[in-house]
Amino acid sequence: xxxxxxxxxxxxxxxxxxxxxxxxxxxxxxxxxxxxxxxxxxxxxxxxxxxxxxxxxxxxxxxxxxxxxxxxxxxxxxxxxxxxxxxxxxxxxxxxxxxxxxxxxxxxxxxxxxxxxxxxxxxxxxxxxxxxxxxxxxxxxxxxxxxxxxxxxxxxxxxxxxxxxxxxxxxxxxxxxxxxxxxxxxxxxxxxxxxxxxxxxxxxxxxxxxxxxxxxxxxxxxxxxxxxxxxxxxxxxxxxxxxxxxxxxxxxxxxxxxxxxxxxxxxxxxxxxxx
Amino acid sequence: xxxxxxxxxxxxxxxxxxxxxxxxxxxxxxxxxxxxxxxxxxxxxxxxxxxxxxxxxxxxxxxxxxxxxxxxxxxxxxxxxxxxxxxxxxxxxxxxxxxxxxxxxxxxxxxxxxxxxxxxxxxxxxxxxxxxxxxxxxxxxxxxxxxxxxxx
Numbered sequence: 001x002x003x004x005x006x007x008x009x010x011x012x013x014x015x016x017x018x019x020x021x022x023x024x025x026x027x028x029x030x031x032x033x034x035x036x037x038x039x040x041x042x043x044x045x046x047x048x049x050x051x052x053x054x055x056x057x058x059x060x061x062x063x064x065x066x067x068x069x070x071x072x073x074x075x076x077x078x079x080x081x082x083x084x085x086x087x088x089x090x091x092x093x094x095x096x097x098x099x100x101x102x103x104x105x106x107x108x109x110x111x112x113x114x115x116x117x118x119x120x121x122x123x124x125x126x127x128x129x130x131x132x133x134x135x136x137x138x139x140x141x142x143x144x145x146x147x148x149x150x151x152x153x154x155x156x157x158x159x160x161x162x163x164x165x166x167x168x169x170x171x172x173x174x175x176x177x178x179x180x181x182x183x184x185x186x187x188x189x190x191x192x193x194x195x196x197x198x199x200x201x202x203x204x205x206x207x208x209x210x211x212x213x214x215x216x217x218x219x220x221x222x223x224x225x226x227x228x229x230x231x232x233x234x235x236x237x238x239x240x241x242x243x244x245x246x247x248x249x250x251x252x253x254x255x256x257x258x259x260x261x262x263x264x265x266x267x268x269x270x271x272x273x274x275x
Numbered sequence: 276x277x278x279x280x281x282x283x284x285x286x287x288x289x290x291x292x293x294x295x296x297x298x299x300x301x302x303x304x305x306x307x308x309x310x311x312x313x314x315x316x317x318x319x320x321x322x323x324x325x326x327x328x329x330x331x332x333x334x335x336x337x338x339x340x341x342x343x344x345x346x347x348x349x350x351x352x353x354x355x356x357x358x359x360x361x362x363x364x365x366x367x368x369x370x371x372x373x374x375x376x377x378x379x380x381x382x383x384x385x386x387x388x389x390x391x392x393x394x395x396x397x398x399x400x401x402x403x404x405x406x407x408x409x410x411x412x413x414x415x416x417x418x419x420x421x422x423x424x425x426x427x
Contacts, residue, residue, distance in 0.1 A: 011419070018415035022389055024396050046422075052363035053421040054390050060371040061285045061391045069280060070298040076305050 010046075017047050021054060146203065146210045156188055156203055156210045158263050162256045167192075176200075177244065178262075179253040186267055187213070189244060202244055205267055213247070279320045280305070282392055286324050289387035290331045290380050303330050320392075324402045328384070363425045374424035382417035385410055 019025045020033050037044045146153050155165060155173045164174040176189040187204040202213045254262065283304055288297040304327040314322050366374075375383060388399040389410070400407045 011415075014419045015411065015415040018418050019396075019411055021418075022396065022414070024411070049363055049422045049426060050418050053418055053425060056363060056366060056371045056425065057375060057386055057417075057421060058391050060368060060375055061288060061387055063368060063372075064284055064288050064294060064297065065281050067294070069284075070302060072302045073280070073298075073305050076302070076309060 013043065013046065014050070017043075017050050020047070021050055146212060148209060152190070153210055156190065156205070157267075160256055160259050160263070177253040178259050179244075180249050180251055180269075181247040182249045184249075184269075186262070187244075187247060202247070204247075279323055282320055283323050283327055285391055286384065286387055287327055287331070289383040290328065292376055292380065292383070300327060300331055300334070303334075321398065321402050324388075325404075328403065363422065366425050371425065374421055377424055378417055378420050382413045382420070385413040386417040389414060 016025065016029070016033060020030060023030075025033065037047060146156070151167045152173070155167075155175070159165060159173070159175050161175040161178065164172055167173050172193045174191045174193070176191060178186065178188045181187050181204060183206075185204045185206050187202060190201045190203060192199045192201075203210045204213050205211075280301070284297060284301045287300040287304070288294060291297045291300055304323065307326050307330060308323060311326075313319060378386075384403060385399055388394040388402060389396070394402070396407050396410045400410045403410070
């Protein structure tokens, strides 16, 4: 079943390979290991095994993301929401999704997050299978997961920026930028506009599925005039632009032709991707 | 705070090894965060994770639960299937979860923080209140163990 006990050679190598995997080796040691890997197929295979095991572990932990948050937690948050003197001003706030790493997030008051989610309730309906406004919708949004059978997923996967679409809910979906981020993932900027407001989102494609990285919501007051509604539906979100600026890699965003080509190529890059 | 709940939840899963216990731990953590209030200066996520871990430690002590390697996540009593030749990447989710269940919580926690949350070794060391060297060795041991359990 398990392997025979590792000899010390393997143990020492595993420690170095592990740190190499996380880019936590000092540069000189990393360079030395790179050279060793090129010359030693067994070592190289061991690294690949470690990468596979790492990826498998990640998938196993992330599985919990797709389950709705426990009701007890939702109740706690709702109580807190009710007690909090909320911030009324909601337009243009950037909500950053569960990020990788401790620094990449914003602290958002519970009241804001909850009320923005509810105000964008109909938009959540485009993101998830079930009726908008349910708890599961909110958690799906906050987990960053975009269900593969949702309209949003389809738009991200095969939409082109030259052709806005009308979704089942009546919202208009418009793709803006498509670009490659610093990690080598494809990302798209998506705008949804509807009567109750608009939303701009940044989603990136990793391991074949799309995840929300950041979103900004602009809500429209009930009494809004036609002009105010029009303005809100075309709102720009400087904070989201900044988030995109931070993510965008060296190459410029794709032209519509490049987008079409990439989509018909199943989002594969010419060089092949590592992860 | 809502935004870091999934991060805390995954971390709680790494500590407890079961989804049900993870959700209980998540709830205790949220309760504590709401009671204590959120910090003005300190970043929210590391602060929350420390609280989560401390609550877990308290729970372990008060329950005097023996953290033996057999408590698997999600699927109880499952065996890791090792009969066939199969690449690690082709292992089913259940097999991977069972393998993770065989790994001590301290190793799982480091693996989760680094491999899933993307923490640097230093930040993981800070959250777990252990030396960076310990982060490195626990990670390596976790990965070695996983290769052994999932490999051929």
